[in-house]
Amino acid sequence: MSVLSSAKAALLRNFSGVTEKGYTRLPQENLLLGIDLATVEDDLRGGDGDELRMKFCAVHSSCALAVNCFAPFKAKPGRLQLLGTQGATDVRFEKKLPIFAGRISPNLDVWIERGDGVVAVESKLLEYLSPKKPEFSPTYKALAPPKSDPCWWGVYEEAKKGTEGRLDRAQLIKHYFGLNEFRHRHRECPKLTLLYLFWEPLNWSELGECRKHREEVGAFAQAVADSPIEFRWMTYSDLWEEWSAVPDLAGHASHLKARYQVRL
Secondary structure (H helix, E strand, O other): OOHHHHHHHHHHHOOOOOOOOOEOOOHHHHOOOOOOHHHOHHHHHHOOOOOOOHHHHEOOOHHHHHHHHHOHHHHOHHHOEEOOEEOOOEEEEEEEOOOOOOOOOOEEEEEEEEOOEEEEEEEEOOHHHOOEOOOOOHHHHHHOOOOOOHHHHHHHHHHOOOOOEOOOHHHHHHHHHHHHHHHHHOOOOOOEEEEEEEOOOOOHHHOHHHHHHHHHHHHHHHHOOOOOOEEEEEEHHHHHHHHHOOOOOHHHHHHHHHHHOOOO
8 A cells, every 4th residue: 555545544544424535525524623614714715726625525635634723723813823933913724826917826725924924834734645746837937036036946947847756846936936926016024934834644754755755845945045035844743742832722732633643
């Protein structure tokens, strides 16, 4: 059995009432107890991924993972603790960031506004267990420096070679271009951070796919380290450990661990 199949099977063991392929009947059934779909429904319907149809009903949905993780902070953003800082002013899902007029915009899984800027979250669950080949339309050639930062243009040029990898570099680069356009339109926004937040099984260090993914993430982060749009990465397990140390968030972290932490 592949690591991908093993991971799907392990997640299914933590959940009941799903089909053999791992789908709930309704989107609400894929949410943790206490999370009301109505609080996030408008956000999800506003995205381009049609998330509220079958994709969101998958137990292995990275969008559902992000919603389960961050939805409680939508009504009370000040409770959020992230990247060592507490507090936020707004939490949204499926945020569109236009790059080219008249074209489909990249959608970020979570958009977190804070007094000192924005944290834009790209969420991953099992996607990186299948290799990705970067692809770009010719339109992106128009974004060469000085319209973009040289370090990001460098990773774009490298990704255009089309080498497969565990990390979806094309998606992250497109998110950067979207954030860069946002930066130019909202110069009052003091800080922009692109956070790559991903799931791993508890025994990730025993799995070559997970180790390779981490290697690629680390190399990518180093390549764009000089960017004014900061690139950060962390695992969901690390985030939940951080929350476990906060009395107000420990219960939420415990529910997330019970649902998503597995060993393959």
